[in-house]
Amino acid sequence: MANTTEKNLELRTVNVTRYVTPLREGGSMPAIAEADDGFLYVLKFRGAGQGHKALISEIIGGEIARALGLKMPELVFANLDEAFGRTEPDEEIQDLLKASVGLNLALHYLSGAxxxxxxxxxxxxxxxxxxxxxxxxxxxxxxxxxxxxxxxxxxxxxxxxxxxxxxxxxxxxxxxxxxxxxxxxxxxxxxxxxxxxxxxxxxxxxxxxxxxxxxxxxxxxxxxxxxxxxxxxxxxxxxxxxxxxxxxxxxxxxxxxxxxxxxxxxx
Structure with a gap:
């Protein structure tokens, strides 16, 4: 996890390897996805309604929370390959994936929470x-x-x-x-x-x-x-x-x- 007491902070970067399922209760329709490190993440898409601004808020809010000693899942940058948009049968999700090719944001999925x-x-x-x-x-x-x-x-x-x-x-x-x-x-x-x-x-x-x-x-x-x-x-x-x-x-x-x-x- 990133440690916000250190002088130079860093978020890890992972590559999305499998789109698992959408979380439709979220307004921006995030998804559970698996990355190349073997972990599951809640993936927040750059192509969603609020775009980069929501992801900026996620970084600032999440890392301030961590700095204050509050429990916050690890945030990572998540690369999304263009191939995901071609294989998704749901048109709404397909459009979201196509609009989100490249760098997105994700947080560790807390299984069983x-x-x-x-x-x-x-x-x-x-x-x-x-x-x-x-x-x-x-x-x-x-x-x-x-x-x-x-x-x-x-x-x-x-x-x-x-x-x-x-x-x-x-x-x-x-x-x-x-x-x-x-x-x-x-x-x-x-x-x-x-x-x-x-x-x-x-x-x-x-x-x-x-x-x-x-x-x-x-x-x-x-x-x-x-x-x-x-x-x-x-x-x-x-x-x-x-x-x-x-x-x-x-x-x-x-x-x-x-x-x-x-x-x-x-x-």
Whole structure:
């Protein structure tokens, strides 16, 4: 697994050898696939609706989660050969595979994992608070009771699917201002009722996410995915992500206060 405490981070690259089955419950229709290292992965396609931006969010969200000590399956780059699109009988899947030839993103498939159910599973307040804090930083709208994007595996809570994070980058309108705004959708976060230590974990988590660490995580993003027309070159877009994240970290009291106020309306 990548270790986000190291100076130079790296994601392994695997080659997809077998398309196993689609996961149709996902909006972007990811799939379970086997790679040439013998492992199964949940494959996220570059040709899906949100394209590279969802994969960028996955890298940033997943590696920030890992840096904060939260459980996150290993992320890898996954090469997809054009032959897969020719042999798939389902036309919708065939089109997705053809549009995704080349470099995609995948995470280790946690075989036997069960979906987190807030009516059955309880998360301790410290862990819940760290997850809520991180999702406020990332503006992750997709950790609700309807779609928790958390799994229990070997009696531990694992986070998956950060593709809906950083939604500002779908338009890049007023993105500098958005970096300082509260995350009002935290009111729908599935762990908010249990997150009684958000203010207490704030200083601890901010200390981990240094500007250097943020730069190291952003350096993982392939240049070919940084194709936003608003920027002259990939490095300019990478710097914009760094500005957004570092500004939110510096102004974390804004989203911490919003989360605490939202929580008070629930208890």
């Amino acid at each position: 069960i979906t987190y159910d807030p009516t059955i599973n309880k998360v301790d307040s410290n862990l819940a608070s760290k997850i809520v804090w991180m999702d406020c930083l990332l503006t992750n709208m997709d950790r609700t009771a309807r779609n928790t994007n958390m799994l229990y595996w070997h009696k531990e809570l694992w986070l998956i699917d950060h593709g809906a994070s950083l939604y500002f980058h779908h338009s890049w309108q007023n993105w500098e201002e958005q970096a300082k705004r509260p995350f009002v959708l935290v009111k729908d976060h599935v762990l908010l009722p249990q997150a009684s230590e958000i203010a207490a974990v704030d200083a601890e988590l901010k200390a981990i996410l240094t500007p250097q660490l943020i730069d190291n995580i952003l350096a993982l993003i392939p240049d070919e995915w940084l194709d936003e027309r608003s920027f002259e070159k990939p490095e300019d877009q990478r710097k914009a992500y760094a500005y957004f994240l570092n500004t939110r970290i510096e102004n974390s009291s804004v989203f911490v206060n919003e989360a605490e106020n939202a929580r008070q309306t629930l208890i």
